[in-house]
Amino acid sequence: VSWRSALPPSERPGERRSAEMKKLYGKDAAKIQGMETALQLSFDRNCDRKQPKYWPVIPLNL
Amino acid sequence: HTTGTDAVHVEEEQRLRTELRERFLRSLILMSNKEVYFSMYERVQVQAKFGASDIDILNFQVSDLQTPLGVQKEAILRCQDIISYSFDL
Amino acid sequence: MQDWCKKRPHEWHKYINQEVRVTAHDKNEYQGWVFTVDPVSGSVVLVTLHGQQSTSVRVVMGHAVRDVEVLKEGDEEIAQQLNALFMPAGSQVLTN
Numbered sequence: 001v002s003w004r005s006a007l008p009p010s011e012r013p014g015e016r017r018s019a020e021m022k023k024l025y026g027k028d029a030a031k032i033q034g035m036e037t038a039l040q041l042s043f044d045r046n047c048d049r050k051q052p053k054y055w056p057v058i059p060l061n062l
Numbered sequence: 063h064t065t066g067t068d069a070v071h072v073e074e075e076q077r078l079r080t081e082l083r084e085r086f087l088r089s090l091i092l093m094s095n096k097e098v099y100f101s102m103y104e105r106v107q108v109q110a111k112f113g114a115s116d117i118d119i120l121n122f123q124v125s126d127l128q129t130p131l132g133v134q135k136e137a138i139l140r141c142q143d144i145i146s147y148s149f150d151l
Numbered sequence: 152m153q154d155w156c157k158k159r160p161h162e163w164h165k166y167i168n169q170e171v172r173v174t175a176h177d178k179n180e181y182q183g184w185v186f187t188v189d190p191v192s193g194s195v196v197l198v199t200l201h202g203q204q205s206t207s208v209r210v211v212m213g214h215a216v217r218d219v220e221v222l223k224e225g226d227e228e229i230a231q232q233l234n235a236l237f238m239p240a241g242s243q244v245l246t247n
Contacts, residue, residue: 024076024079024190025076025079025080025083026072026073026076026077026080027073027076028076028077028080028084031080031084032080032083032084032087035084035087036087036117039087039090039091039114039115039116039117040116040117042094042113042114043113043114043115043116043117043121043123046113046114046123047123047138050113050123050125050135050136051136052123052124052125052136052137052138053134053136053137053138054137054138054139054140055108055127055129055134055137055138055139056106056129056143059140059142059143060102060103060104060106060140060143061102061103061140061142061143074161075159075160075161078160078161078163078164079160079190081164081167081187082160082163082164082167082187082188082189082190083189083190083191085167085186085187085196085237086187086188086189086190086191086194086196088237088238088239089186089187089196089208089210089237091239092208092236092237093208101179103176105177117191118191118192119189119191119192119194141192141212142214144212144215145175145176145177145179145211145212145215146175146179146181146209146210146211146212146215147209147210148207148208148209148210149207149208150205150206150207150208151205151206151207151208151236
């Protein structure tokens, strides 16, 4: 048992997400999580670099 | 408690969900840097070069967005505003 | 079909490789072969094959889907054509 397991789940977002992924995708969870992480990383990187603004400013579908 | 039959059912559902999701993620990867046409609510039509999506499919990051009012160099589209989108292979 | 987004994976999975007509918000209709339905957003990925020259992909967002009607069952050839479009080069099993 590591010290990390003493923390409440809310303080271990990475592990909580892994557990959720495992429940949804079973034995292939790591593969899907890997693809998603790559996708999110490129989204975050592009947003940091390009500083895009929402278009339109006000949502069309409220 | 989980019976053997339930466990098989759960595994089958996970397998199907994995296949569906992997295919969708591949479609997003394929779309990067392509010109994409968006049909949005209120009959708004725009086109842009697709950049990336967040994993919850809530936001699309795009470039050179051509709107009825001009071009926006960098933009985020809310997926809730979009009815459908298309691109050529 | 307001509950499209709440369907289970096995219900969505049945549409893979089928030709369908999707009716969306505002009576927009789209026809094509289903490559997949995203289990997170319910979005339907449709492929239109116009012979060898051009292929287009249309994705209808899950929240806008009102109805999905199956027009035609796909066969193994359709399945292979769709897979070849989306799978990265190198991971494809080449036939012929």
